[in-house]
Amino acid sequence: MNIPPVSIAAVKQALIEQYAEARLRWRASMLWGTRGVGKSSIVRQVAEHFNAPLIDLRLTTIEPVDIRGAIYADDRQQKTVWFPPEFLPTQDQPEGILFLDELTAADQRLQISAYSLILDRRVGNYRLPDGWLIVAAGNAAYHGAVSHDMGTALADRMFHFNVHSVIDAFLDYALENDFAPEIMAYLKVRPDKLDDTHSQLANDHLVGASPRGWEDISNVLKSGISEAAHRVFVQGRIGAANAAEFFGVLREIQAGTDVLRLLEAEPGEATAALLPATLDGLYGMIYGLLAAATDQQRMARALEIVDQLPDINTPEPLPIREAQTLSMELLFQKALERGLEAAILDSSTYRRYLEQRELDG
Secondary structure (H helix, E strand, O other): OOOOEEEHHHHHHHHHHHHHOHHHHHOEEEEEOOOOOOHHHHHHHHHHHOOOOEEEEEHHHOOHHHHHOEEEEEOOOOEEEEEOOOOOOOOOOOEEEEEEEOHHHOOHHHHHHHHHHHHHOEEOOEEOOOEEEEEEEEOOHHHOOOOOOOOHHHHOOEEEEEEEOOHHHHHHHHHHOOOOHHHHHHHHHOHHHOOOHHHHHHOOOOOOOOHHHHHHHHHHHHOOOOHHHHHHHHHHHHOHHHHHHHHHHHHHHHHHOOHHHHHHOOOOHHHHOOOOOOHHHHHHHHHHHHHHOOOHHHHHHHHHHHHOHHHOOOOOOOOHHHHHHHHHHHHHHHHHHHOOHHHHHOOHHHHHHHHHHHHHO
């Protein structure tokens, strides 16, 4: 594919700007990307951003006649007439987003009807209102999904985005949606495990790791099911090998730091004694603190703990300065979202952090 890869966050911003520019809404956009990368999610988020109606058509679940509509005989006109389907926007709905998902996987007869909407913004006698943006999504053949080739005539009438998984964008999404902190800590240390589609296809495996899969695993970890069930569900979602590595790191994260004990410990030696000694434990602690910092008192205490990270005593070199910067940024972001910024701004720890940032340039 001769389209450079872009992050899901970049595509979301591009679609927001496209929708805001009336002239650009006339040209459809096509999102290419592997499963679980978040294509459908960002289309929904763009619609929510503008409080605009969204019509989401999963093309693999409908028939060609569903788009073209039904034909009937009009005795008065002595003609056959098409009735458009009820799910397409009417002229009294002047603006919105029409999302044609799984375009490349749809039956080719159905694609003909979908292509009419994309090419001409009409199908049969139906005409799409001018204010509507068409966004399509699908997989290329090399993504390992069912995919029909797209002709150049259609491709030439669309903006194309080659959507790739980017760990920072995923972690931002995970923070916004309250993922289990263990998931975020694991993927911060093992970003290559966010999406292993290529390895999955090369080894002919049925399942593998994907952004959507990690969201499911977060829900598993946050549920009340037993530890034995955890293992069964995780293995069944991302495969045995990925699950084995994940649980190995998970044991280390959970054994490294008891975040609740750390929050209750006195500053100084008592805190230093509880700080993690491994990279996995360090990031496990960071995301654990982030999840636990739900009020002013805990937010302020989390800052004190981050300030003591240089007290970690371990023969293994750890990225302490990087960890402090990440922690401060994440805590400040959460404080702004939760109305807890006073705990940050009134903190001597945060002031020292800013002073050090200025010295470091």
